[in-house]
Amino acid sequence: MGDPSRVGEARRHAAAMSSRLGFDAIQSGRLAVAVNELGNNLIRHATGGRLLLAAREVAGSLAIELLSIDDGPGMADLQACLRDGYSTAGSAGEGLGAVSRLADDFDIHTQPGHGTLILARFYRERDVAGKPRRPNGGFAVGAVCLAAPGEHVSGDGWGVALQAQRADVVVVDGLGHGPDAAEAAAAALTVFDPLHGGAPGNFVERAHQALRGTRGAAIGAYRMDRETGRIRFAGAGNILGRVISGIGDRTLVSQSGTAGVQVRTVQEQEMDWPAHALVILHSDGIQSRWQFDDATVLQRDPAIVAAFVIWKFSRGRDDATVVVIRRAENQT
Template sequence: MMAGSFHAAFPMGDPSRVGEARRHAALLAAECAFDDVAAGRLALVVTELATNLVRHAQAGRMWLSMRRERREVEVLAVDAGPGMHDVERSLGDGFSTAGTPGTGLGAVRRLADSFDVHSARSQGTLVLARVRAAGDAPAGAACVGAVSLAAPGELVCGDGWGFALDGPRAAVLVVDGLGHGPDAAEAAAVALESFSEDPFTAPRDLLERLHQSLRRTRGAAVMVLHCDADAGTVRSAGAGNVVARLVSGISDRSILCQHGTAGLKIRSPDETVTPWPDHALLVVCTDGIETRWKAEVLVPVLGHDPAIAAGLLARDHCRGRDDATVAVLRRKD
């Protein structure tokens, strides 16, 4: 079971924000019980990536989150340009466009337990680095990633997401508490707790259970999906403005929720079965993300860590006035 905390966002408009991001990363390291060595690796990763954003990027931002159950901190550095001319060359030691020693990205790749990067000329760059306390991430038949951002001015996020992985099966929940702020965050937490009790309950039954659990809250939009890599299917049920899409280089299929708000009023839950094409990403978004993004934007990142795809959509298609979440799942190669 993997339940996500939201990403704290740090705009990198001036050098003072580097220290701010590093201090927040230290708090996350303590939450994950990092030892001094792991905490030091994380501090260096954050410092190098944040400094790169200040020196080189346009509209640079750093997003920090943790996965407590994996004792892992995730760092996403995103920007709107200018992009790298040659990614592999930029990762090599000694290459610099600013007169520095040119060891930053190479050092980050060596220090991180997971690392990935995507860059497009004039569009920008996303760099992902995860640092874990110890050991490898649990194995499974699917790779998962998510980005969740609080509404502007809020200290908590009213969205939530969770993945449960069991061999070829995966269960996904994305929830959007009504409105935003602490009450919405409470609704999301209740939904995630109920989901974690038995995530592989049939989606229509799980939606009904979530509906009952959320009655003591302000309610939420929710979507539950069960993915079976062996059968090549996605079974789903949901209520409200959470939308899923299955996107590959040759296909794009939407999976919609029924009307209603879990915890307030929904009709008898329906369950949908959708074919899961080979190499297709399952992308689930709350309504803080624009719905009409083009499937082609994800084609260059189909083979990347799913968090790169989630970060790309959050960077380029966040509405900027509400909580926003993108959760992505793909089969392992």
């Protein structure tokens, strides 16, 4: 985002999105200020800056998420940068502090000399006191889904269904990219129940039939159980998963095949899900072998973790999707 005019373009896009989705004037105004502040920060301070804006619904609550990503220089003193009046560019220095107060959820990961990720989330539903109605389940979920360079739609897709003790998640990667790949991904997601999910193996079989007549897709389906600490999963093609904690890193690998074209008899697998481990799922727009050079990012909001994986490990030539799930901290 090197052109200052792009900030105004992003602000107008945010305004149109919030209006279309029924956000009230107060929340729409807060979102516009956040877009303006984070966009201008990228222009003034950062290199390789990007703003990502998307809406998603989880557990009946609709939110607009704003992600700022840059390649540097990072913040040597994060707390100082969040204080009003602090500036390194001769401005009023109210940007990050203002955004942190305006957003319903706010989080930052920064690496001095490397770059910064910032999340600002705004919820549509409010209670009578004006407080946000956040999803109150046993899981926290974050995701980033990007189209291939030069494309206007992504050939990837994802879905999540949350229950008190169970999370069902699917990731789909239509073959190739562009509109035909997007059509395939959408066809697979039509058989996923966003309220109740479904057994992983059953989803793969139903998606295989739904994808007949399309170019086909790689798919992965996962059921995470808080109570048993187990993950059941099934898939076809190169959707990959990792179960990562500070002391462990295990890979969830699907069987070969292409849903809608050729799939062998679907086999479900199981794996332990340690209490503090994140589950990170991604399409093949992300490198298959990657490692965190800074494990502190695992403590951040799952949306920040997903953006980090995109930021550091995207191949840069295909659609790329990352979905991150962890147990919610306020649950036992």
